[in-house]
Amino acid sequence: MTTNPPSTGVWQSAPRVEDEQLLRGQARFLDDVPVDDACHACFVRSAQAHARIVSIDTEKARAVPGVVGVYVKQDLFGELTSWRMPLGFALAALPENTTPFVLVDHEVAFVGEAIAVVVASSRHVAEDAASLVQVHYAPLPVVADCRDAVRPESPPVRTELSSNILQHYVLAYGAIDEEFAQPQVLISEDFWVHRGAGHPMEGRGVLAQMEKSTGTLMVWSSTQMAHELHYTLALMLGQPEERLRVITPEVGGGFGAKFMVYPEEVVIPALARKLGRPVKWVEDRREHFISAVQERDQYWSVQLAADRDGKIRGLRGTMIHDHGAYTPQGTNVPYNAASSITGPYIVPSYHLDVSVVHTNKVPVATIRGAGYPQAAFVMERMMDRLAREVGLDPVQCRQRNLIPADKIPYVKPLKSRAGLPLTIDSGDFPALQARAVEAADLPGFTARRQASESRGRLRGWAIAHSVKPTGRGPYESVRLKIQPSGTVAIYTGALAMGQGLKTTLAQLCAPHFGLGPQAIEVMAGDTAMIGYGHGGFASRQAIMAGNAVSQAARQLRDKVLKVAAAVLGVDISVLRLSQGEVLSLDGAHRVSLARLSMLMKGVPGYALPMVDDPGLEETVHFHCDAQTYAGACHVCEVEVDPEIGHIEVQRYLAVQDSGNIINPQLAEGQVVGGVVHGLGNALFEHMAYDENAQPLNTNFGDYLLPTAPEVPPIQVIFAPSPSPLNELGVKGVGECSTIAVPAAVVGAVEDALWSRGVRISEFPLTPMRVAELLGHASATEQS
Amino acid sequence: MKTLDGSSPVTLYVNGQPRCGQAEPRLHLGDFLRNELGLTGTHLGCEHGVCGACTVLVDGVSSRSCLMLAVQAEGAQVRTVEGLAHDDGPLSMLQQAFHDSHGLQCGYCTPGILMSLTELLETHPAPDEAVIRDVLSGHLCRCTGYQNIVAAALKAVQAFNAVQGRRSA
Numbered sequence: 014m015t016t017n018p019p020s021t022g023v024w025q026s027a028p029r030v031e032d033e034q035l036l037r038g039q040a041r042f043l044d045d046v047p048v049d050d051a052c053h054a055c056f057v058r059s060a061q062a063h064a065r066i067v068s069i070d071t072e073k074a075r076a077v078p079g080v081v082g083v084y085v086k087q088d089l090f091g092e093l094t095s096w097r098m099p100l101g102f103a104l105a106a107l108p109e110n111t112t113p114f115v116l117v118d119h120e121v122a123f124v125g126e127a128i129a130v131v132v133a134s135s136r137h138v139a140e141d142a143a144s145l146v147q148v149h150y151a152p153l154p155v156v157a158d159c160r161d162a163v164r165p166e167s168p169p170v171r172t173e174l175s176s177n178i179l180q181h182y183v184l185a186y187g188a189i190d191e192e193f194a195q196p197q198v199l200i201s202e203d204f205w206v207h208r209g210a211g212h213p214m215e216g217r218g219v220l221a222q223m224e225k226s227t228g229t230l231m232v233w234s235s236t237q238m239a240h241e242l243h244y245t246l247a248l249m250l251g252q253p254e255e256r257l258r259v260i261t262p263e264v265g266g267g268f269g270a271k272f273m274v275y276p277e278e279v280v281i282p283a284l285a286r287k288l289g290r291p292v293k294w295v296e297d298r299r300e301h302f303i304s305a306v307q308e309r310d311q312y313w314s315v316q317l318a319a320d321r322d323g324k325i326r327g328l329r330g331t332m333i334h335d336h337g338a339y340t341p342q343g344t345n346v347p348y349n350a351a352s353s354i355t356g357p358y359i360v361p362s363y364h365l366d367v368s369v370v371h372t373n374k375v376p377v378a379t380i381r382g383a384g385y386p387q388a389a390f391v392m393e394r395m396m397d398r399l400a401r402e403v404g405l406d407p408v409q410c411r412q413r414n415l416i417p418a419d420k421i422p423y424v425k426p427l428k429s430r431a432g433l434p435l436t437i438d439s440g441d442f443p444a445l446q447a448r449a450v451e452a453a454d455l456p457g458f459t460a461r462r463q464a465s466e467s468r469g470r471l472r473g474w475a476i477a478h479s480v481k482p483t484g485r486g487p488y489e490s491v492r493l494k495i496q497p498s499g500t501v502a503i504y505t506g507a508l509a510m511g512q513g514l515k516t517t518l519a520q521l522c523a524p525h526f527g528l529g530p531q532a533i534e535v536m537a538g539d540t541a542m543i544g545y546g547h548g549g550f551a552s553r554q555a556i557m558a559g560n561a562v563s564q565a566a567r568q569l570r571d572k573v574l575k576v577a578a579a580v581l582g583v584d585i586s587v588l589r590l591s592q593g594e595v596l597s598l599d600g601a602h603r604v605s606l607a608r609l610s611m612l613m614k615g616v617p618g619y620a621l622p623m624v625d626d627p628g629l630e631e632t633v634h635f636h637c638d639a640q641t642y643a644g645a646c647h648v649c650e651v652e653v654d655p656e657i658g659h660i661e662v663q664r665y666l667a668v669q670d671s672g673n674i675i676n677p678q679l680a681e682g683q684v685v686g687g688v689v690h691g692l693g694n695a696l697f698e699h700m701a702y703d704e705n706a707q708p709l710n711t712n713f714g715d716y717l718l719p720t721a722p723e724v725p726p727i728q729v730i731f732a733p734s735p736s737p738l739n740e741l742g743v744k745g746v747g748e749c750s751t752i753a754v755p756a757a758v759v760g761a762v763e764d765a766l767w768s769r770g771v772r773i774s775e776f777p778l779t780p781m782r783v784a785e786l787l788g789h790a791s792a793t794e795q796s
Numbered sequence: 797m798k799t800l801d802g803s804s805p806v807t808l809y810v811n812g813q814p815r816c817g818q819a820e821p822r823l824h825l826g827d828f829l830r831n832e833l834g835l836t837g838t839h840l841g842c843e844h845g846v847c848g849a850c851t852v853l854v855d856g857v858s859s860r861s862c863l864m865l866a867v868q869a870e871g872a873q874v875r876t877v878e879g880l881a882h883d884d885g886p887l888s889m890l891q892q893a894f895h896d897s898h899g900l901q902c903g904y905c906t907p908g909i910l911m912s913l914t915e916l917l918e919t920h921p922a923p924d925e926a927v928i929r930d931v932l933s934g935h936l937c938r939c940t941g942y943q944n945i946v947a948a949a950l951k952a953v954q955a956f957n958a959v960q961g962r963r964s965a
Contacts, residue, residue, distance in 0.1 A: 036891040213902065266901075721928075
């Protein structure tokens with residue numbers, strides 16, 4: 014279908030194998046999976062942020078024609094092994110009573126928490142009936158702000174808690190007290206940083222069907238982690254693993270929101286098994302706002318000690334993290350932030366007091382960037398202040414503190430959440446910065462500023478760095494198989510959700526067999542096809558699944574050639590693979606992959622062509638516990654209208670080190686998308702709650718995502734320093750362009766407004782807030 | 797005829813073919829296309845009329861199928877993503893441009909965007925980037941950052957005008 018020349022190679026912009034069905038409207042997302050006679054579910058969700066449930070009256074709802082049933086917690090008795098969800102990332106030491114409930118019947122702890130579920134003939138009927146379920150609440154004190162939640166006198170967000178502080182720890186190294194005893198320069202700042210929800214355009218959703226003839230529970234879910242869901246369901250439903258299959262259909266984006274096993278994903282399969290009928294639940298947008306995970310608020314108070322020449326001596330402070338009502342999946346967002354704040358810089362001493370605190374809001378877990386954008390924002394803003402304080406330009410000031418190339422690998426004096434050293438394995442941050450400065454045309458800024466001023470606008474620019482460890486282990490699995498037709502299939506536990514995973518893996522595999530990527534079949538996220546896997550998150554798949562495919566393809570090719578040599582009776586050294594055939598160099602001997610596949614399947618009574626395991630397939634679990642660091646240096650230029658606070662991002666440059674790039678077009682697409690996610694965080698996305706923890710914006714009219722007119726042209730430059738940790742030399746891409754954006758954008762706005770006395774230590778930054786800051790600044794000046 | 801749940805038959809033309817289904821008065825066109833007619837290429841992203849994923853053309857005009865009732869589409873000519881190319885035929889110029897320019901990632905928002913841009917191509921002689929971005933302002937895409945969608949649209953404009961030019965020459 015393509016007009017592009019067919020590409021066979023890796024490291025090229027091969028056209029995507031995913032596109033055709035998507036463009037024709039033939040792709041099957043969760044809600045498109047054809048299952049006959051599916052019932053539809055609608056959840057009854059808490060309208061209160063914190064209350065005791067006095068009663069749940071389902072009588073009227075049950076009477077609605079078309080309703081199959083209305084189910085509260087007790088109705089699932091015998092279906093589940095636990096009323097609480099198991100802790101995701103269970104190796105973290107956390108109290109047992111921290112995970113969400115499957116359904117609640119005694120107490121609600123956030124608006125949106127699931128209380129009951131209606132199953133009916135259609136979603137419309139289910140919603141009608143759900144609105145008739147009467148929940149009587151006895152209100153309990155609500156904790157909406159994590160700064161209140163830490164106070165000893167704060168009421169608990171759940172009555173089962175004795176304190177809202179889930180974790181309190183200190184990350185520290187170096188002689189912090191000495192460095193702060195008499196610093197030449199001391200900068201102090203308080204920050205509020207906020208990120209919203211993931212908001213993939215397709216919400217969550219799950220469909221389950223009990224295949225009566227085999228006793229197999231089939232589950233389709235729009236998830237980033239099919240195998241984890243499979244494991245959880247086996248555990249929670251007591252369903253034998255071999256009679257349980259999780260299939261991931263086309264996934265309409267994830268961004269962290271689907272990197273989670275949710276209560277709904279347990280309830281729906283439990284009901285399908287109980288009822289013996291297919292049950293489907295498709296999240297609507299409002300539900301995504303009130304029940305899918307978010308990242309939300311962190312409050313940082315930070316001090317930086319430095320020498321007069323701009324060299325950082327130490328960083329210390331406190332951070333309070335809003336963790337929401339429960340812990341579905343560890344506490345990696347605050348830990349990532351706290352352990353990554355020093356970024357690409359040498360910070361000789363560090364001391365951060367971290368409080369991870371419950372509030373009566375939706376649970377917090379990872380969204381694209383996973384805590385790193387917050388930390389980068391704090392660090393880069395401090396760096397800008399330091400530059401001003403010591404009279405350096407922002408580039409020079411950073412230059413003085415960047416880890417020099419000859420110190421890489423650089424071991425940070427902190428540990429990962431698993432206790433492993435944080436080792437920056439690769440990268441050249443000064444070179445990255447030099448590349449960014451060169452491409453950003455900073456000498457031309459003065460003229461551009463003058464042009465802006467002639468229009469009554471103020472112009473500013475900023476530079477920001479980020480680093481992120483990518484390629485989260487411990488492993489990813491792939492199975493490569495030559496099919497009876499002679500085509501090559503890849504089965505993997507990695508998960509496709511828009512990144513072009515199938516194309517990427519096909520590109521890595523195809524050249525080994527003399528084929529183009531279009532000829533490779535890739536099946537991702539089906540637990541019947543491969544037993545283990547982790548899925549799509551933490552910018553890991555090109556690294557983990559990519560290297561697994563590369564290894565497996567090489568092994569499989571070796572086996573193919575050995576078998577072919579035996580079959581053809583020629584020396585292996587004269588054989589090559591081309592277009593699905595093994596040929597001798599002189600062309601005199603040839604055998605197709607289809608025939609080799611048949612021969613290695615075996616024929617009863619006859620020997621295999623060579624003594625080896627039957628079949629032509631290889632399974633590889635690529636292991637890597639250490640992570641490889643992707644870096645980025647961004648430059649942003651904005652124009653601000655001081656009359657109305659309007660911010661226009663005029664130029665945006667992203668210089669990215671993601672190691673070797675398998676497919677430049679797809680990688681660039683990831684970077685641009687990631688930058689725009691960051692622009693949303695910087696300028697638009699605020700998940701607002703009132704003092705009663707009632708969500709204030711639960712639709713896209715009130716919660717703004719960036720749209721095309723607000724997005725500037727984004728220039729992307731790849732400046733790879735290949736990873737030494739994997740054979741392909743690749744690093745993560747997906748999140749690594751999001752992290753620096755709020756820092757770069759807000760830094761540029763502050764630069765534009767610096768002469769007006771405006772100082773900014775928060776994001777998102779709305780026009781209203783800019784106008785307010787301008788007002789404060791002029792009032793201060795006058796007084 | 798109305799049934800007990802208040803539904804009545806709705807007849808309309810989808811991608812040129814007459815189609816009939818039952819619709820309660822409250823059933824929106826998006827659900828009707830998907831659930832009654834089995835045309836699942838049209839996606840619902842917010843059902844608040846903001847994200848634009850569900851956009852179809854009704855009598856040639858881009859419409860949010862989540863904000864229009866099925867009964868309002870009685871007799872209308874509706875075009876959906878499934879009608880942009882024949883099942884076995886080549887992609888439309890716009891679809892092809894999306895493929896060539898990597899104008900889609902997860903592809904969930906894509907059908908609605910294709911429909912709005914199809915309307916633009918067919919009604920606007922030479923839209924520039926600003927016009928294209930303005931049309932796209934009615935669509936949310938979380939994956940692409942819009943840049944390659946704009947590039948794809950510009951490419952399609954070129955291809956479209958080349959063909960129109962040849963036809964009129």
